[in-house]
Amino acid sequence: MDEILEKIAQRLEAVKKAPTPDELEQLRIEILGRKGYFAQLGPFMGKLSPEDRPKYGKQINKLKTSAQDAFDSKKLEFEKGTSKTRFDITLPGRAHQIGKIHPLTIVEKRMMEIFVHMGFEVVTGPVLAPEIEEDYYNFEMLNLHKDHPARDTQDSFYLDEGNHTLLRTQTSPVQIRYMQQNELPVQIVAPGRCFRRDMVTARHSPMFHQVEGLLIDKGINFTHLKGVLEVFARELFGQDRKVRFRPDYFPFTEPSAEVAIDCTVCGGKGCRTCSNTGWIEILGCGMVHPQVIKNGGFDPEEVSGFAFGIGIDRTAMLLYRIGDIRLFTENDKRFLDQF
C-alpha cells in the first residue's frame, strides 16, 4: 500500500512536467482512471485495522484532491495555450468599499494640522467650548453689550426666559474661558459648531462651524497676526495666493481686519464668485481688545495678542466650489461620495 502511495507521489511530479495534453490524459488514466493507482488502493483499505482505517482514509483523500488539482491546473495551462495573459485583467477590481469622511471634517482637519504645526493647541469639548453658552461669555465679555448694534448680525437662539443662556453664535467665548483658566502663552485654535437665528438659505444656515484662534503673550503685535494668517492662508489655499488685509470692525479686537485672498476662480480678474472684486474674504481677525485681555485675567499693559475667526463651512464651499451651504447637513450620498 505504501508503495502505491509513493508511486502516486512520483507520477504527480510527471504531471507537472507533462509536455502535451495527450500525455497528460495518459497520466490521468494511469493515476485517477478506473484501474488507476487510487482504484488499486481499495482492496488494501479493507484489510486495515479499524484504528488505522480513518488515518489512511484521510491521507488518501487529501492526496486525491491534490492530484485532481494538479491535473486541473495543468489542463488549464494547456487551454490557455501560448497567450501571455491568463485571465482578463480589465474586469473590475474587487474590493471592500471604503466609506467617506465628511468634507467639513476634512477641512477642519487640514486647518488643525496647519495650526498645530505652528504651535497652536486645539481646544474643544463641552467644558472649555460649550455650545450651550452664557450670554455673558458669548457677548458681554467680548464687548458686545446688550444694546450693541453689532449684535444685529448675531441674532441668537435663547434657551431661557431671562435670555441668559443661548446657543453660542461664535466660537469667540472660548477665548475668555480659556484665558481665565490658563497661563501664558495662550496659543489656541478652537473649532466647533455655532448657531444663529437665521432663515435657511443657500448662503446661511442656523448651524455652522467656525475655528477660533487666539494668541496671547508678551510682545505680540500686528505683524505677528499678519505673519501667522498669511502662512495659514497660503498653506490652505496655495503658496502662490495673494493675501490682503483690510480694516474692519469687531467689538473684541482693535485694530481689526478682514483677510482676503485673490479669487481662486478668476485669479483676481473679477468674476461672480468674488462679485467682481477679485478678492474673496476668508476670515476676520484683529489685535485682542485690552478689555477682553483684562476679562481673560491678564494685564493688557503687560501682554497683548491677536485673535481670528474662520468659517469652516465657508472655507469648504470655497475650496470645493460648493454653492449651497445646506448640502453639508443634508448628507446626500451623492454629495459625500465626491470627497
Place this chain on the structure above:
Amino acid sequence: MRISYDWLKEFINHDLDYGELMRTLTMIGLESDAADKMECEFDSVIVAKITKIDKTEGGNIITFDTGQGDLKQVFCTAPNVEVGMLAPYAAPGTTIKGIKVEQKKFGDFVSNGVLCSSEELGIGRDSTGLLPLCDPLKVGDDLKEYLFGDLPIEIELVSNRGDQYSFLGIARELAVHLGLPIQEIEYSEASETIEGKGDSMAIEIPALDLCPLYTFRMFNDAIVCDSPPQILRKLIALGLKPINNIVDITNIVLYELGQPLHPFDRTLLKGNSVIVRRAKPKEKFTTLDDVERKLDKNDLLIADESGGIALGGVMGGLLSEINWKTRTVLLESALFEKVGIRRTSRRHALRSDASVRFERGVDPDMVMKASARVAWYVEKLNIGTPSPTLVYTGQMEYPKNKFTIRVPRIEQCLGYKIPYDDMNRILTGLGFDVNEIETDKWELTVPKFRSDVVIEEDVAEEVARHHGYNAIEGTLPRIQMGRDLLHEYDSLKMSVRYLLAGWGLYEVISFALGNRNELGRTHFLRPGVKRVDINNPLTEEHACLRTNIEETMLDVLASNYKKRTGLRDIFEIGRGYWRTDEGFAEKDELCIILSVEGIGKSVKNSEEDLFLQLKGLVIELLKHLKITNYKLAHDDNPGEFADVAGDAFMAITTDNTKWGYVRLVPNDELDRRDAQLIAVSATLDWETLLALHQESKGAITLDPLPRFPASKRDLALSVPDDVKYEDIEKTILESGGEILVDLNLFDIYRGKQVEKGHISIAVNLTFQDRERTLTDEIVDERISSILKALEKSLGVRLRDK
C-alpha cells in the same frame, strides 16, 4: 449705506474712476461694492420745451420742441402748462410702466404721444400736472440718461462708525487717504437761536434722558411740489423714491450730513407746543408706513397737544406729514439717545434711515448744521422762506473728549513704525486735534463724531488703516514648544473616523436643531433628562436641540432613502444636549447606524444579521482601542426605556455605569420617517470611551510568543432551541481549563438533518500550553470534560454523524 459716484464729487473732487473709488474705500475700511441701479419704469422719454398752448374742448393742444428740428403736438389737460416750460415727453412707441404709448385721436386732432407727470413716470407722487424740468436739462435730453445716470455704491459699514453714515463722513476718510480737501458745504444759518419758545411754538422735553436736544425751524410760504431734476437724480441714485420737494430735501441732507430730520405740516399740529415725552402704556400711534403701533413707556414720542406726531428718531406719523397743501413747515432736528432708539427700533422691528444713524450715534454739531442746510436748499430752490429763528430745548454744547496717548505704544501694538509726522497728518485729517505734550506723549482732542476712539489701540487702528494695512510686513511670533497641542479627545476622534470609513461607513454631520414634534426621545444613557427647547425659535423646523445624535442621523438615513441614494451605513461623532434640574448639559458621542432595505420575508434574518454585524463592529472597535474593561450584554434593566428600547437592546457597561448601547431600531421610528429600512444603531459616550482607552492603552506589555504548537479541534453540537450561545460559551470556557485559549463560533445550521427542536452549532477550540507540546490525550480529555459539562448543564450534545 448707499452713496453715488457723482454726488460724492460734490464733497471731494477726486479723480478716481468708479472701480478705483470702490477699491480705495474698501482698503480704508469702507467695504464697497457696485450696487444695482433703481429700476427705471420708462425708456426713451425726452425733454420738451412748450412753445404754444391752444385751448380746445376739455383741454389744450400743446405745441412743443423736442430739439429734433420739427415741432410736435399733443392734447393735454394738465393745469400747470406754460409757454417756455420744460416737461417730459414720451413719443408714440415709448414704453412706460410696461404700457406702450400710442397715437391717439381727439376728434380730428391726432395727439402725437404724451407729456408726463412725475407719478406717471414712477419718479414722484404728483399726478395733477406735468413734471416741470429745469437746468441742467436741456431740450432734447434723454431723461433716463440724466436721472438714472449716477453710479450707486453700496458700502458695508461697521457698526461703531455712525460718522460714516453720510457723504461728508465718507469724503472725510477719502480726503485723508488722498490728501485732498473737503469741498465747502453751504448753509443758511438762522440769525437767532431762542431757547424754549419761538415762532409761536414751544418745545417741552420731559424725557431729556432720551432726547438731550430738540430744535425746530419754521419755513413759511412753502410751495410743496415735485423736486427739481438735480434732487431727483440724487434720490434715484440712492434708490429712494421721490416724495415731494420738502421731504426729498430732508432726505438729501440726511445723506449728506448724517443728521436725520423730520418735517411736519405746522397747521396739522394741535396747539402750540411740541412735547418730547415717553409714550403712555399702550398708547397707540400710526407711523408713516400706515402701521398702528402699540407703544410703552420705553418708546419716545414726539407729541402735540392731541397726541403723538412722530416716533422719536425712528419714524414720523401719518397725520402730520407734508402734503401738497402744506404752507408752513416745522422742521425737526434733534439728538436722540442711542440705546433708546435701538430698543424702540428693535421692539417694533422698524429700521429707518433715521434709527440706523441715531443708534450708532450722531454728531451733536450737525443738529443745527443740518437744519441750516435744509434752509439753504429751500432758499436756493425758492420754495419757501426760512424763519430767521431756530428754537431749541435741551443741551446745545457738548464737550469734546480728550485723552493722552503714549506714541510708542502705537508702534508696539503694530510692530511697525509709522513716522510721527504721518501719524499726526492722519489724525489731524480725521478731525483730531493733536497736542504734542512731549515727543512721545500726545494729547488728542477727539472730534464729536468719533466717539468710538477712546484708547490707544483705537488710535493704532486709525493710523494703520490710513497708512495701509498692507504696508505692514508680516512676521512670525516666537513659539513655545513642548506643549500638548493636539489632545487625544480630538485626535482619537480623527482616528476613529478614518477607521470607520475604512470599514465602509459614511461620516455624516447631521443638523443639531429640529422640530419639537420629531425630536426629543430622551437619551438611553441619561435617564430622566429633558429636551432643550429654543425659547425664541424662528421656525418650527429649528425649535429644539437633539438629545442624542442617533435621532438626527436617522433623519439623514431617511432623507437619503427617499432620494434612493443608497446610503446605508453611517456614523457621526457629534453632540447631544439636555436639561436637568441642575441646568443645561451637553456631551459628545459616537453613533453608528447600519441599515438594509427592509422588504420581503428575509426581514427577520436581516435583523439578526445586521444586529450581529454591528455588535461585532463595536466589539472590534473597542478591541482596537484596547478597551477591555466593559460588558456588552442584554439590558435587563432598561428602566424608563422599557417600552421604547426594543427587545434587541444591549448595554455597554463599565463598573455598573452604562455608557453605550447597541439596539435594533424599532419599526415605528423608521415608519415615522417613511423609510422602509431595517436599522441597528450603536451609541457610545465619547468621554467614557476616551477615558477607558487612555486607561488601558498604556498597559500593554508584550506577551511572549508561544514556543510550542497549538492544537485545534472542531465540535459540531446539537443544541436545544432555547439555549443561548452565551451559556454554551461560558460552559465551554469554564470546563476547558487554562489550556483552552480561544473559542470561535464558525457555523450555525438549522434544518432537517438536525434533531427536531435543536439547532447545530459548530465551534472551533484552540488549546495551547506554554510549557510543552500538547498530546492528543490531554486535549481529548479536555474535550470530553467539556462535552460532559455541556450535556449536564445545557442538554447540549455532540451532533451525530
